[in-house]
Amino acid sequence: xxxxxxxxxxxxxxxxxxxxxxxxxxxxxxxxxxxxxxxxxxxxxxxxxxxxxxxxxxxxxxxxxxxxxxxxxxxxxxxxxxxxxxxxxxxxxxxxxxxxxxxxxxxxxxxxxxxxxxxxxxxxxxxxxxxxxxxxxxxxxxxxxxxxxxxxxxxxxxxxxxxxxxxxxxxxxxxxxxxxxxxxxxxxxxxxxxxxxxxxxxxxxxxxxxxxxxxxxxxxxxxxxxxxxxxxxxxxxxxxxxxxxxxxxxxxxxxxxxxxxxxxxxxxxxxxxxxxxxxxxxxxxxxxxxxxxxxxxxxxxxxxxxxxxxxxxxxxxxxxxxxxxxxxxxxxxxxxxxxxxxxxxxxxxxxxxxxxxxxxxxxxxxxxxxxxxxxxxxxxxxxxxxxxxxxxxxxxxxxxxxxxxxxxxxxxxxxxxxxxxxxxxxxxxxxxxxxxxxxxxxxxxxxxxxxxxxxxxxxxxxxxxxxxxxx
Amino acid sequence: xxxxxxxxxxxxxxxxxxxxxxxxxxxxxxxxxxxxxxxxxxxxxxxxxxxxxxxxxxxxxxxxxxxxxxxxxxxxxxxxxxxxxxxxxxxxxxxxxxxxxxxxxxxxxxxxxxxxxxxxxxxxxxxxxxxxxxxxxxxxxxxxxxxxxxxxxxxxxxxxxxxxxxxxxxxxxxxxxxxxxxxxxxxxxxxxxxxxxxxxxxxxxxxxxxxxxxxxxxxxxxxxxxxxxxxxxxxxxxxxxxxxxxxxxxx
Numbered sequence: 001x002x003x004x005x006x007x008x009x010x011x012x013x014x015x016x017x018x019x020x021x022x023x024x025x026x027x028x029x030x031x032x033x034x035x036x037x038x039x040x041x042x043x044x045x046x047x048x049x050x051x052x053x054x055x056x057x058x059x060x061x062x063x064x065x066x067x068x069x070x071x072x073x074x075x076x077x078x079x080x081x082x083x084x085x086x087x088x089x090x091x092x093x094x095x096x097x098x099x100x101x102x103x104x105x106x107x108x109x110x111x112x113x114x115x116x117x118x119x120x121x122x123x124x125x126x127x128x129x130x131x132x133x134x135x136x137x138x139x140x141x142x143x144x145x146x147x148x149x150x151x152x153x154x155x156x157x158x159x160x161x162x163x164x165x166x167x168x169x170x171x172x173x174x175x176x177x178x179x180x181x182x183x184x185x186x187x188x189x190x191x192x193x194x195x196x197x198x199x200x201x202x203x204x205x206x207x208x209x210x211x212x213x214x215x216x217x218x219x220x221x222x223x224x225x226x227x228x229x230x231x232x233x234x235x236x237x238x239x240x241x242x243x244x245x246x247x248x249x250x251x252x253x254x255x256x257x258x259x260x261x262x263x264x265x266x267x268x269x270x271x272x273x274x275x276x277x278x279x280x281x282x283x284x285x286x287x288x289x290x291x292x293x294x295x296x297x298x299x300x301x302x303x304x305x306x307x308x309x310x311x312x313x314x315x316x317x318x319x320x321x322x323x324x325x326x327x328x329x330x331x332x333x334x335x336x337x338x339x340x341x342x343x344x345x346x347x348x349x350x351x352x353x354x355x356x357x358x359x360x361x362x363x364x365x366x367x368x369x370x371x372x373x374x375x376x377x378x379x380x381x382x383x384x385x386x387x388x389x390x391x392x393x394x395x396x397x398x399x400x401x402x403x404x405x406x407x408x409x410x411x412x413x414x415x416x417x418x419x420x421x422x423x424x425x426x427x428x429x430x431x432x433x434x435x436x437x438x439x440x441x442x443x444x445x446x447x448x449x450x451x452x453x454x455x456x457x458x459x460x461x462x463x464x465x466x467x468x469x470x471x
Numbered sequence: 472x473x474x475x476x477x478x479x480x481x482x483x484x485x486x487x488x489x490x491x492x493x494x495x496x497x498x499x500x501x502x503x504x505x506x507x508x509x510x511x512x513x514x515x516x517x518x519x520x521x522x523x524x525x526x527x528x529x530x531x532x533x534x535x536x537x538x539x540x541x542x543x544x545x546x547x548x549x550x551x552x553x554x555x556x557x558x559x560x561x562x563x564x565x566x567x568x569x570x571x572x573x574x575x576x577x578x579x580x581x582x583x584x585x586x587x588x589x590x591x592x593x594x595x596x597x598x599x600x601x602x603x604x605x606x607x608x609x610x611x612x613x614x615x616x617x618x619x620x621x622x623x624x625x626x627x628x629x630x631x632x633x634x635x636x637x638x639x640x641x642x643x644x645x646x647x648x649x650x651x652x653x654x655x656x657x658x659x660x661x662x663x664x665x666x667x668x669x670x671x672x673x674x675x676x677x678x679x680x681x682x683x684x685x686x687x688x689x690x691x692x693x694x695x696x697x698x699x700x701x702x703x704x705x706x707x708x709x710x711x712x713x714x715x716x717x718x719x720x721x722x
Contacts, residue, residue, distance in 0.1 A: 257721065260714040264713070279692075
């Protein structure tokens with residue numbers, strides 16, 4: 001439907017005339033600017049933790065722009081790939097800078113996304129009405145993992161090659177279809193040129209497209225329901241205080257207030273980012289693994305294959321699932337079923353179903369290789385995040401008003417995650433295995449028992465307004 | 472709680488301890504001087520004369536040596552053996568099939584060898600510096616040579632004329648009732664054309680060159696980085712004040 005054409009005084013300035021010309025022809029852009037920038041009211045009590053969304057967007061842009069330039073010189077061919085990366089590093093003017101920005105950007109992406117997710121976790125940003133924002137975010141995280149995994153194959157070094165080999169082989173552990181599935185992913189019987197080409201296609205086109213779509217959905221959904229804040233107070237609730245124009249008193253226009261915030265923090269972030277790019281691009285072998293400077297050799301398996309640091313918590317959980325560990329998992333299943341039968345108020349038919357399901361699951365756990373369950377656990381560790389909005393029953397959103405012991409629990413959760421990440425970098429060892437098994441049980445216990453523990457204890461009263469101290 | 476943390480810390484300690492125990496001997500610290508042009512040029516000379524016969528540096532162009540103070544003419548006159556174009560990469564003339572027959576494996580490309588050999592024991596340069604200085608005569612090996620940093624190495628001691636023939640001397644000590652061999656020092660069997668100090672110096676230069684060749688942009692990178700950080704500090708300062716100016720009136 002056409003809008004009414006706005007006329008402007010002939011005495012108006014040239015700038016106003018140009019603006020008017022565009023506004024009459026592309027009003028959507030002007031509306032979007034208002035909805036998402038100048039009249040998007042964000043809570044004014046955002047703290048340090050609220051910067052990582054903007055930083056993730058920045059890193060996404062860095063990855064896309066540097067990626068475009070890398071693709072101009074990179075050759076997705078098993079015989080040429082390694083050499084073309086070295087060509088970028090040596091012969092392309094400033095190629096080394098573009099490549100280091102991209103490789104450091106990959107790690108930076110996970111740093112900011114992990115911190116961004118942690119923010120959501122502690123302030124209850126996933127709770128009603130922001131469940132979809134959280135779900136889109138989890139999907140972004142999943143895409144990011146796929147993007148990073150496939151991108152890591154492209155330099156075609158030893159770690160690229162064997163990392164991909166190990167992970168793709170995991171799919172072969174799926175009962176019945178496994179071997180064919182692994183074959184479908186590789187496009188060959190071993191990781192080879194076909195794998196490199198398809199991973200390249202996914203890495204530069206397919207996954208980024210999905211990623212951008214999801215980021216748009218994440219932001220649009222967020223701006224529909226409004227941002228959460230460290231107090232978990234709804235600033236746009238029907239009974240929330242508003243000024244004469246109907247704007248929330250606890251809110252502040254995103255632009256210019258949060259844009260200047262973001263400019264400042266982006267500058268700080270860039271100092272850290274460029275310090276790594278220019279002074280420690282390998283970051284002690286964590287961002288660029290030493291082994292990856294050896295060209296891929298299908299005949300020479302490295303002694304120790306470890307994924308890049310951002311995958312290691314999940315890799316640890318994969319390695320934790322040994323055939324011995326299966327007995328612990330079966331005990332958990334039986335324990336959960338027994339608890340359900342004894343405690344839950346259900347008709348007997350449902351209780352029978354619970355027992356039946358437990359028996360079937362236990363039998364499957366005994367008969368199918370532990371490697372498959374390792375894959376299930378690794379995938380489950382990511383998938384379980386999607387369910388978070390429905391696992392949390394706490395009467396308050398923010399950690400600030402939860403019982404104090406919740407803070408310690410979240411603290412242990414973080415330590416546990418870091419320990420798992422550390423163990424995933426290390427070569428397997430008996431003690432490391434035991435610790436990672438306990439860590440895996442804790443990780444899943446944290447989420448699966450959340451419906452129960454999140455209701456335990458006395459939460460503190462939530463204030464009617466956000467707590468804001470003028471700067 | 473404390474107990475758990477303690478156990479965890481202990482577990483991690485043991486894990487990382489076990490990690491450090493593997494592999495050959497501890498690595499010596501290589502002299503780090505990728506800004507020293509004389510050392511780099513000497514290293515390039517040693518590299519081209521001794522290494523390039525069997526090993527390639529297939530991603531390294533001869534004319535990149537201009538970065539370490541050489542001219543095209545100097546490169547052409549002194550360093551070009553395998554090609555006559557300075558724009559070519561450093562390719563060895565050895566036939567890969569013969570190489571495989573002689574040494575059991577193809578000599579690896581050395582362009583980024585210094586980056587690939589870094590590890591828990593030190594930088595890749597440290598490893599190479601140790602490796603190239605710990606060859607010893609060993610009659611049980613096909614080549615007659617063995618190495619302390621890389622036991623059962625396939626490459627013979629190419630620089631033996633410079634270093635001479637040596638064998639390691641071990642001390643036998645008692646450790647918890649077991650006899651243990653501990654490396655004590657070297658015994659020179661035949662002298663080399665260089666003194667041990669000169670040899671260390673030469674290897675230092677060679678490793679220095681390998682380190683530089685692995686990433687010719689490394690010194691540019693640091694130089695540019697300093698300016699970038701200076702710029703960003705100023706930007707941060709302004710951004711900080713800009714932010715404060717906007718938020719001044721928010722109550």
